[in-house]
Amino acid sequence: MTEEPLYNIGVVSRTTGILSATLHAWERRYGFPMAARTSGGHRLYSEKDIARLRWVKSQVDSGLAVSRAIAAARSIEAEGRMFLPTEKGYALQPATGVPTDSQQSSLFQALTQHDLAAADRLLGEMLAFHSPEELTLNVIGPALNQIGDAWEQGQLSIATEHLASNYLRQRLLMWMVTGPSPRRVNPILLACAPGEWHEGSLLMLGVLLRRQAWPVAYLGQNMPLKELSQFIQDIQPTAVILVAMRPESARKLAEWPHWIPQIGGRPMVAFGGRAFVIQPELQSLVPGNYLGDTITEGMGRMKQLLEQ
Amino acid sequence: MTEEPLYNIGVVSRTTGILSATLHAWERRYGFPMAARTSGGHRLYSEKDIARLRWVKSQVDSGLAVSRAIAAARSIEAEGRMFLPTEKGYALQPATGVPTDSQQSSLFQALTQHDLAAADRLLGEMLAFHSPEELTLNVIGPALNQIGDAWEQGQLSIATEHLASNYLRQRLLMWMVTGPSPRRVNPILLACAPGEWHEGSLLMLGVLLRRQAWPVAYLGQNMPLKELSQFIQDIQPTAVILVAMRPESARKLAEWPHWIPQIGGRPMVAFGGRAFVIQPELQSLVPGNYLGDTITEGMGRMKQLLEQ
DNA sequence: GGCAACTTGTCAAGGTTTTGTATAGTTATT
DNA sequence: AATAACTATACAAAACCTTGACAAGTTGCC
Numbered sequence: 044m045t046e047e048p049l050y051n052i053g054v055v056s057r058t059t060g061i062l063s064a065t066l067h068a069w070e071r072r073y074g075f076p077m078a079a080r081t082s083g084g085h086r087l088y089s090e091k092d093i094a095r096l097r098w099v100k101s102q103v104d105s106g107l108a109v110s111r112a113i114a115a116a117r118s119i120e121a122e123g124r125m126f127l128p129t130e131k132g133y134a135l136q137p138a139t140g141v142p143t144d145s146q147q148s149s150l151f152q153a154l155t156q157h158d159l160a161a162a163d164r165l166l167g168e169m170l171a172f173h174s175p176e177e178l179t180l181n182v183i184g185p186a187l188n189q190i191g192d193a194w195e196q197g198q199l200s201i202a203t204e205h206l207a208s209n210y211l212r213q214r215l216l217m218w219m220v221t222g223p224s225p226r227r228v229n230p231i232l233l234a235c236a237p238g239e240w241h242e243g244s245l246l247m248l249g250v251l252l253r254r255q256a257w258p259v260a261y262l263g264q265n266m267p268l269k270e271l272s273q274f275i276q277d278i279q280p281t282a283v284i285l286v287a288m289r290p291e292s293a294r295k296l297a298e299w300p301h302w303i304p305q306i307g308g309r310p311m312v313a314f315g316g317r318a319f320v321i322q323p324e325l326q327s328l329v330p331g332n333y334l335g336d337t338i339t340e341g342m343g344r345m346k347q348l349l350e351q
Numbered sequence: 352m353t354e355e356p357l358y359n360i361g362v363v364s365r366t367t368g369i370l371s372a373t374l375h376a377w378e379r380r381y382g383f384p385m386a387a388r389t390s391g392g393h394r395l396y397s398e399k400d401i402a403r404l405r406w407v408k409s410q411v412d413s414g415l416a417v418s419r420a421i422a423a424a425r426s427i428e429a430e431g432r433m434f435l436p437t438e439k440g441y442a443l444q445p446a447t448g449v450p451t452d453s454q455q456s457s458l459f460q461a462l463t464q465h466d467l468a469a470a471d472r473l474l475g476e477m478l479a480f481h482s483p484e485e486l487t488l489n490v491i492g493p494a495l496n497q498i499g500d501a502w503e504q505g506q507l508s509i510a511t512e513h514l515a516s517n518y519l520r521q522r523l524l525m526w527m528v529t530g531p532s533p534r535r536v537n538p539i540l541l542a543c544a545p546g547e548w549h550e551g552s553l554l555m556l557g558v559l560l561r562r563q564a565w566p567v568a569y570l571g572q573n574m575p576l577k578e579l580s581q582f583i584q585d586i587q588p589t590a591v592i593l594v595a596m597r598p599e600s601a602r603k604l605a606e607w608p609h610w611i612p613q614i615g616g617r618p619m620v621a622f623g624g625r626a627f628v629i630q631p632e633l634q635s636l637v638p639g640n641y642l643g644d645t646i647t648e649g650m651g652r653m654k655q656l657l658e659q
Numbered sequence: 660g661g662c663a664a665c666t667t668g669t670c671a672a673g674g675t676t677t678t679g680t681a682t683a684g685t686t687a688t689t
Numbered sequence: 690a691a692t693a694a695c696t697a698t699a700c701a702a703a704a705c706c707t708t709g710a711c712a713a714g715t716t717g718c719c
Contacts, residue, residue, distance in 0.1 A: 045472070045475060047423075047426065049415075049419055049422070049423055050415065050419065050479075051414075051415065051416040051419055051704085051705085052704085052705070053414050053416075053704070053705085054413070054414040054415055057414055058414075058479075058480050062668080062669075063704095063705080064668075064669055064670070065667085065668060065669075067705095067706080067707085068667075068668070068669085069667095071707090071708095072666090072667080081418070081676085081677090082676095083675075083676045083677070083705085083706090084675080084676075084705080084706060084707095085416075085675095085676070085677080085704080085705055085706075086705080086706085087419065090475050090476060090478070090479040091475075091479075093479040093480070094475075094478050094479055097479075097482065098529075101482070105564060108666080108667090108715090109666085109667065109668095110666075110667090119529065157568070157582075157585060157586045159538070159566065159568065160533070160566075200578050200581055200582055201574070201575055201578040202570060202574065202578045202579055202581070202582035203582060205542070205570040205571055205574060206568055206569070206570055206582075209569050209570065209571045210569070212524070213524045213525075213527065213528050213569075214528070216520075216521045216524045216525065217524065217525050217528055217529075219521065220521050220522070220525050221525075225468070230467070234513070240548075240572075240573075258467065258468070260465070260467065260514055261514070261517050261518070261521075262510060262513040262514055262517060263513055263517040263520075264548075265548075266509070266510065266513055267509055270508050270509040270510045271510055273508055273510070274465075274508055274510035274511060274514075277465060278465045359688095359693085359694080360693085360694065360695095361693070361694080370679075370680075371693095371694080372679075372680055372681080373678085373679060373680080375694095375695080375696085376678070376679070376680085377678095379696090379697095380677090380678080389687080389688090390687095391686075391687045391688075391694090391695090392686080392687075392694085392695060392696095393686095393687065393688080393693085393694055393695075394694080394695085416677075416678090416704085417677080417678065417679095418677075418678090
């Protein structure tokens with residue numbers, strides 16, 4: 044969805060069903076959307092503007108006041124815009140402080156008590172002060188772990204675990220999609236080991252990479268290695284990241300050289316996941332670069348590798 | 352399609368339906384298209400020019416300002432995007448219309464060719480003129496089916512299937528999150544049958560319900576029925592929707608009354624999914640409301656049920 | 660309840676930009 | 690010679706712009 048100023052007010056009015064007089068008024072009163080102009084002063088809207096307008100209209104149609112709807116649109120967008128480009132590439136963590144443990148544990152509480160509205164509220168508040176990167180590392184990640192642990196110890200029902208992890212997964216996916224426009228390089232391939240269904244940390248890695256403007260090819264859960272060969276030849280990924288949570292699936296990763304064709308160390312292959320933390324001896328079993336025991340470490344390692 | 356200057360202005364005017372006076376004006380005002388000339392100064396257009404003109408005219412006919420349509424044509428060509436000559440690949444659609452088949456199949460093409468940037472662009476354009484609901488039903492749904500079919504017939508590798516369906520899943524999840532603020536009623540519970548890992552249509556249902564301001568408790572893939580009992584007592588859902596794609600998992604749904612406590616028909620339980628389409632006899636095996644063979648049907652049925 | 664203040668969609672007036680088409684005189688093509 | 694195309698200028702309709710106004714609805718306060 045581009046920001047290219049392209050559409051005249053007539054098209055926009057007809058396709059959104061908002062009268063042009065109303066569009067004038069919205070821009071005058073709320074500065075929304077701030078359409079670009081031709082040299083002669085005619086308004087030019089982008090696709091993004093149109094999408095914004097459609098969203099606002101849908102909210103208004105369902106009863107929200109215009110000014111509120113526009114404010115909401117703005118704050119939703121602020122979530123996606125938290126990414127701060129610096130002069131030298133991209134800042135991993137804008138220094139705005141770390142979310143407190145109490146915030147993190149209230150999120151866990153809200154989710155395990157099935158109060159999704161409260162979870163929304165909490166995350167919204169946190170997003171006002173922290174970037175998605177920070178929340179991914181310091182809130183979502185710990186929450187996912189806590190949920191996994193509590194479930195293993197029988198403190199949570201499967202249903203609650205499903206609800207909570209799907210909820211967190213949704214946020215992560217959203218941030219992965221709304222990242223900055225990716226650089227024009229070959230993507231980084233992300234996949235779970237064969238038989239591995241826990242994609243939480245893979246998603247987190249995806250979010251962090253995507254937020255640093257890397258294009259990501261996300262293959263998700265349970266990716267059979269043997270099928271990767273042709274795919275990798277096709278898309279020529281910059282790097283391949285494989286993740287395993289359970290030792291069984293980690294062991295399957297050992298045979299990747301058999302399936303992933305390498306020419307002069309390309310694509311570079313990296314791996315990680317909880318399986319390698321709880322059984323460190325697995326690390327030497329799998330060829331390639333071990334990403335370390337935490338997501339933060341993994342991101343550091345990836346940065347190093349990608350810089351070459 | 353060549354760049355060879357062959358056609359005089361009369362031919363071009365008649366085949367494109369643009370008056371020659373207008374062609375003069377376009378060249379004078381916008382330098383588009385810059386037709387070659389004969390020794391005597393008569394214009395000669397190439398096939399490519401004609402294609403460009405057709406495209407611009409189609410855009411203008413759908414309301415875009417000429418200068419903008421020409422600017423768009425230029426930027427499309429500058430970025431080296433494909434310039435679909437015959438079909439209206441990039442034509443604008445009124446908001447009420449249905450996305451064209453060609454748009455849907457372009458998305459499928461982009462995904463199976465691993466061109467995520469193209470997919471983003473396409474969806475962006477479509478999203479400017481269609482609601483997420485429309486896209487869910489008419490674009491994402493068919494694309495998911497097409498991907499599933501192509502994979503079953505061995506035309507797609509698992510990797511490609513994973514990439515494409517994860518991509519589409521991400522969009523759906525995003526739309527599920529960004530829906531209007533939910534009403535203050537008990538949520539609708541959505542879950543896949545035990546052993547069922549295909550959550551595509553469940554997600555689509557989730558998007559559509561969420562867009563109608565229903566709160567949704569999304570449990571996702573592989574939900575063991577026996578764990579639902581306590582959960583349902585806790586959250587008291589308005590309705591429970593269970594989905595199965597494969598006959599094996601559909602059969603497991605039959606025993607839900609054993610696990611879901613019902614008081615006076617509440618919560619109401621509904622089910623659906625491809626399993627019941629390919630083996631209709633399964634429909635009578637499972638108690639509760641069958642949602643019908645398509646998502647559209649399912650939404651209609653749900654609307655009826657929820658109105659009571 | 661009743662009244663003031665605010666919100667918000669729509670309209671009108673008067674002016675500018677954009678764009679298709681017409682006219683006139685000239686030149687090329689067949 | 691007849692037809693088609695070229696350039697340049699002009700003009701009018703359509704589409705937009707800004708400003709200001711106002712009615713209908715909503716909200717807040719006494």
